[in-house]
Amino acid sequence: MATRDGEEGECLAQHVRPRIAGGLSVAAIAVAVLGACSVGPDFVRPTPPAGNDYTREQLSASTVAADNEAQSFTRGAEIPADWWTLFKSDQLNTIVQQALENNPTLAASEASLRASQDNLRAGYGVFFPQIGAEFDATRARSAPLRNGLQTPGSIFNLITASGSVSYLLDVFGGKRRTVEGLRAQADYQRYAEKAAYVTLSANVVNTTIARAAYAAELVATEQLIELEKQQLAATEAQVRSGTAAYANVLSVRSLIAGNQALIAPLQQKISQTEHLLATLEGLLPSEARLPEIDLSSLALPTDLPISLPSDLVRQRPDILSAEAALHIASANIGVATAAMFPSIALNGTYGAGGTSFGNLSADSFRFWSIGPSITLPLFQGGSLWYGRKAAIDAFQQAQANYRQTVLTAFAQVADALNALDHDAQALQAQVEARRDADIALHLLQLNYRAGMVRYLDVLVADVQFHQATIAYFQAVAQRYQDTVALFVALGGGWWNVQASVSKGDAP
Template identity: 75%
Template structure:
């Protein structure tokens, strides 16, 4: 607890932060606490310090490889400490993809709602600064009254008269113990929190558009590969039917080919459904109705694989990722709330003044004898609140400790995501190279068996097996290509998306 409650002077610190004083001698030390705070002229409660970056030097237990293995004639290189581009999706080299991301950033309702929440928090902060200024008000009253002398112990009849009063008031709360300053500090941290949530929404939106586009292109490539395979199988069906008519092959071979064609045709429907779902999701991300969206058709082969990949230093990651920064802002809010709860335990002091005039008509208001005024300080001292203030402060400390744990968990999860993305890219390259080799071998085997089948040296069962192997190898290859692209996206997202570099470019241009 002594690490959480900091104050302005050594005298106040020695009186407040020790557990023995907190538990048993609050009434005895209250005058000393008040004097120390007034002399120190600063806010009670802890002054927030940003958590120190982790001391780890790497994301993975094994040393990070400088390059991945060459897969499908492409190699990716890791550059520690390199800047993450704010428009990282442009590295995929697709103008259509860039246009989709720009459309989503311009019209996505979720991002617009997050930006509106940011503006709300900023306006709340501006409103909070009003507590540092005098509060001035004016009031004019006009009433018609009848007196009752008996209520004051007098005899006689009541009188009826008009009463007009015009007055002005001014009050100023002295923030002796810093409760208002801590409140505004919390509002500032809340605005920071919402700002980083907006950055997170921006990053999530752009990543969803890119990932959905990659998935859509992958499904379309699988459909084209399956349709090409079905075309080859139909040619084989014609050959098989000719052999049956010539009596060199059994009719069962025709049935086997037809069954294989039907099975491959049946696999097209789920792929087309996935494309439709991807189209509908892209339309939603771009803020359009599925029936009205004009979505581009992007081929998987048209997407370039980013070759040079930045890897932020571990000490920089905690200053880049929006989720870590938002957790830090929540920690700051909790820290400020401790100061607010602590200040509530001390007296509140304000200066008040009133000036006005009253009379039975407006003409009386200018007469000196009808004028009134008052000025003076007021102090409110919380003597006994049934423990609500004391335990309210303890609850604020508990909330701070909870925010600390949440912050550490967010940092751990972020480092794990970066580690996952780095290792995934290494394994993706290995898997893609194996799938590319398997596809090349399957194409060669099918070509040889088809030639042998036409020559009558092998049965059609061997050709069917080769067909199935080629289809499986092609689909696995396309999935591996799409997975490698999506894991590249995952690395940019895990590193924070480079939004801070976009801000630097914007400020430099201005």
């Protein structure tokens, strides 16, 4: 986007030769025609990127089936504003709802938005006449000697009441550009508030998933410990009967102790996720009462809407915030350019003064003035010139920031799409590994009781099954969280919140 240097001069040159008609003065005509001139560039929204793909490889219609579920992709479909309801968990919906209602960060973003909107309303005041009134009542003693008079001084009262009206002629559009910048600032805060909304909902869902996964790992570890205690009892019986060495008992006890050592770190992780959820909900950790959510109770969203790339730049709050910042920088160029041109205002004052309230109405005590004022910035030491250049540099910086934001957004969508495909492959491998480890452990336990295998083989199978179970839960949680990442990368569906509210489904 160019800054259109020299257009201001062209705008003036086009209007300095009007024909004088009807007795109008040159000044009046100049004011009328210059009102249509507005310095600085007119902002144009950046063009959306071309193409319909996020990745170099063509996006498949669905992922591979993992744990008996595949996720399909639908191009151009709408993302629901309450996308977390696709996990089909009433407990999860309750946690997200409370966070959206009570989170301090979101409340701060909403307050910042209201402040920017009020600043915009205040900025519109420059387009109206400024009317003021003044009343002064003083008692003073004169000193005629200061004026070269030899007369004695006197004490007197002076009462003045006056009203004034001023109107700034926005000939070169500086005030309009200022208000344009305030409007863009309000847009920036609006999209920042939407970004806080999307980020908060994603953090709540991801933390809830992590908490459920840690809880599942904890239960699996405790169940394994109980199984190992049963094996310990069987091993001790074999030692007493003389069919097994005492070293086998020590091995089982060591394995149990090692697994018991995993309990405390898992409990700590669960506590941390609960404290984080309490913070996101705007509560103290001691006040939070979080519902228990089992990982298996969460449903995997299988029909995933994929926005078109041309729509993504009009949906993601961070891209729209960067666009608003670009608009602010564009308007600031106009403000800095207008400061280099004359400032014209119309002023009027009417009032009365006297030594008492009674003579304020006398004609001899009344005063008034009316007329235009023009301020010409003849020499400012280069400050106005370089101020405008700095505004242009800031605009170019905002352009680069906008482009970087778009590139980052597209990369995040591509990462999420690839991750879901890889998650499905990894999860299916973990499903098979866990199934095989479970069968192997069961067979070895039977053979060990029959005295056909060494207990070392059973211990190895125990460890393999436990590791496969933990890896399975982690793969499930990763698939859920990457699904959340896709919804967030596509913008979070905040633009559909109004339609959802009308149906009574969204917060």
